[in-house]
Amino acid sequence: MSTxxxxxxxxxxxxxxxxPAPKKPEATPVVIPAFEKSIADKIVEKFGDxxxxxxxxxxxxxxxxxxxxxxxxxxFIRDGLNYDHVESxxxxxxxxxxxxEVVYHIGSYDDSSLARQILVLxxxxxxxxxxxxxxxxxxxxxxxxxxxxxxxxxxxxxxxFGVFFEGxxxxxxxxxxEDWADLPPLRKDFTIKGR
Amino acid sequence: xxxxxxxxxxxxxxxxxxxxLNVGPxxxxxxxxxxxxxxxxxxIVACDPDPGYVHRGEEKMAEYRNYILNIPHLERPVxxxxxxxxxxxxxxxxxxxxxxxxxxxxxxxVIASELNRxxxxxxxxxxxxxxxxxxxxxxxxxGDRELLIDLMEKMTGARVTxxxxxxxxxxxxxxxxxxxxxxxxxxxxxxxxxEYAAIFYDNPILIARTRDTGVLSRQDxxxxxxxxxxxxxxxxxxxxxxxxxxxxxxxxxxxxxxxKEGDSYARSKIPWLDMLxxxxxxxxALQKMPKSGSVRTKLKPNPKGKxxxxxxxxxxxxxxxxxxxxxxxxxxxxxxxxxxxxSFRNLIALPNLLRGEKLGNMPSVYWxxxxxxxxxxx
Numbered sequence: 001m002s003t004x005x006x007x008x009x010x011x012x013x014x015x016x017x018x019x020p021a022p023k024k025p026e027a028t029p030v031v032i033p034a035f036e037k038s039i040a041d042k043i044v045e046k047f048g049d050x051x052x053x054x055x056x057x058x059x060x061x062x063x064x065x066x067x068x069x070x071x072x073x074x075x076f077i078r079d080g081l082n083y084d085h086v087e088s089x090x091x092x093x094x095x096x097x098x099x100x101e102v103v104y105h106i107g108s109y110d111d112s113s114l115a116r117q118i119l120v121l122x123x124x125x126x127x128x129x130x131x132x133x134x135x136x137x138x139x140x141x142x143x144x145x146x147x148x149x150x151x152x153x154x155x156x157x158x159x160x161f162g163v164f165f166e167g168x169x170x171x172x173x174x175x176x177x178e179d180w181a182d183l184p185p186l187r188k189d190f191t192i193k194g195r
Numbered sequence: 196x197x198x199x200x201x202x203x204x205x206x207x208x209x210x211x212x213x214x215x216l217n218v219g220p221x222x223x224x225x226x227x228x229x230x231x232x233x234x235x236x237x238x239i240v241a242c243d244p245d246p247g248y249v250h251r252g253e254e255k256m257a258e259y260r261n262y263i264l265n266i267p268h269l270e271r272p273v274x275x276x277x278x279x280x281x282x283x284x285x286x287x288x289x290x291x292x293x294x295x296x297x298x299x300x301x302x303x304x305v306i307a308s309e310l311n312r313x314x315x316x317x318x319x320x321x322x323x324x325x326x327x328x329x330x331x332x333x334x335x336x337x338g339d340r341e342l343l344i345d346l347m348e349k350m351t352g353a354r355v356t357x358x359x360x361x362x363x364x365x366x367x368x369x370x371x372x373x374x375x376x377x378x379x380x381x382x383x384x385x386x387x388x389x390e391y392a393a394i395f396y397d398n399p400i401l402i403a404r405t406r407d408t409g410v411l412s413r414q415d416x417x418x419x420x421x422x423x424x425x426x427x428x429x430x431x432x433x434x435x436x437x438x439x440x441x442x443x444x445x446x447x448x449x450x451x452x453x454x455k456e457g458d459s460y461a462r463s464k465i466p467w468l469d470m471l472x473x474x475x476x477x478x479x480a481l482q483k484m485p486k487s488g489s490v491r492t493k494l495k496p497n498p499k500g501k502x503x504x505x506x507x508x509x510x511x512x513x514x515x516x517x518x519x520x521x522x523x524x525x526x527x528x529x530x531x532x533x534x535x536x537x538s539f540r541n542l543i544a545l546p547n548l549l550r551g552e553k554l555g556n557m558p559s560v561y562w563x564x565x566x567x568x569x570x571x572x573x
Contacts, residue, residue: 085418087422087509088518175250186255
């Protein structure tokens with residue numbers, strides 16, 4: 001406290017010019033990590049405008065791709081970029097876009113340079129207002145032949161969102177009871193009772 | 196009266212020699228899960244896991260509650276490892292809500308999550324012991340676990356479900372004199388678990404039952420996307436505390452334990468070695484922790500995200516890498532919360548490991564996967 005007593009004259013001058021403070025966040029540029037950028041560039045170089053880079057953050061690269069190209073992109077990710085397993089497959093329901101998004105989080109054990117990295121591969125399936133799981137247009141090609149590790153994850157997405165994975169060898173229910181006859185429960189139009 | 200049973204419930208006759216057997220869901224040997232096993236004499240021909248008996252819709256519930264109210268129910272999937280289950284969710288919410296965490300809180304979190312890892316592994320070890328018919332191995336870990344549970348009770352106020360991690364730090368500061376008590380308990384705990392080697396891990400009966408059963412090769416472990424102790428028992432050196440350090444793990448000296456055999460014995464020994472490593476981490480963290488300071492950043496009521504945003508965070512839990520994918524649309528509730536749990540990821544290895552094994556080896560293979568049914572179902 002005693003050292004600050006020398007400063008009061010400077011403080012009074014600062015009070016007269018406060019505006020520079022809000023400009024600070026704009027002044028710092030968003031640093032795009034170089035390694036992550038190179039991964040995204042390789043995929044864009046290979047597939048051109050069939051893919052769209054969602055974001056490039058530290059350790060995370062997101063690629064959005066249409067359902068017709070998702071299988072090819074996944075094969076390139078495995079063979080060309082050395083990713084070897086899928087950590088997580090999530091469905092996200094977007095009723096306002098009339099689409100259901102399926103997000104694969106892909107990682108690598110073998111390639112130590114990719115150990116921190118997660119490649120987020122997102123694709124979207126058409127959403128039906130009155131779903132008949134397995135017998136409607138909500139379909140995606142399976143990635144089970146590319147990444148074996150998605151087997152149970154895709155079964156879970158099928159029962160929870162009604163997204164049928166074409167070519168999946170085992171499209172049975174996994175977690176839900178056999179006699180479940182309601183909507184797929186993680187869709188937004190399935191509401192919890194009493195809420 | 197003809198009555199069509201759902202598939203799997205009816206006893207299928209495959210051919211003259213092969214019989215279908217339901218193991219579980221009530222049988223304690225399978226946890227809250229059913230294994231539909233086809234056996235030819237004593238040998239397993241095929242195994243079809245049927246989880247879902249303890250599915251509680253955690254992910255759906257998370258869409259209806261705000262970021263803070265989600266904490267007490269998202270730890271329920273693994274109550275013995277509740278700090279580690281919450282960890283990725285809390286890290287993810289901090290990124291979405293833009294909250295900084297005080298330095299001391301990061302150390303408190305590391306200590307809590309390492310203590311919780313030991314608590315979980317001790318519980319698992321007790322069950323593993325009793326299903327191999329080794330009742331001493333049930334009693335000892337179940338008793339020694341109390342040491343650490345008492346510590347967590349001092350720290351958080353609850354013995355099992357702590358709900359201690361919150362976005363912005365931890366709920367409460369450590370009680371006075373906690374460091375000394377913790378150090379004393381952990382040192383005694385370490386001395387105690389070292390004694391398990393003589394009675395359990397060097398026991399010729401255990402070795403005979405688990406050596407070379409359910410062998411998972413390195414290549415398959417990677418292809419199936421297994422994680423945690425299952426992966427490290429197959430010779431893959433992958434631990435998120437080293438590969439993608441979160442909070443203050445970067446400043447601590449962490450070692451991984453890797454074994455090359457990939458059999459049930461290796462898979463059962465890796466968690467035990469992990470506990471010894473956890474004791475080292477706790478001692479280091481206690482030493483390096485700032486002795487005073489805040490442990491929690493004060494939040495505004497009903498914090499919101501900044502708009503459309505998604506984040507995927509992962510931590511190394513007692514069973515392996517546990518990820519949490521949070522999608523935010525700028526409201527007070529998350530738009531979607533997905534838990535990618537290690538038990539669910541390791542489950543895919545089970546049918547492949549059991550094929551060709553004797554039925555009597557099923558418990559040793561199944562429990563060596565470090566599988567927790569409630570977590571897999573969520």
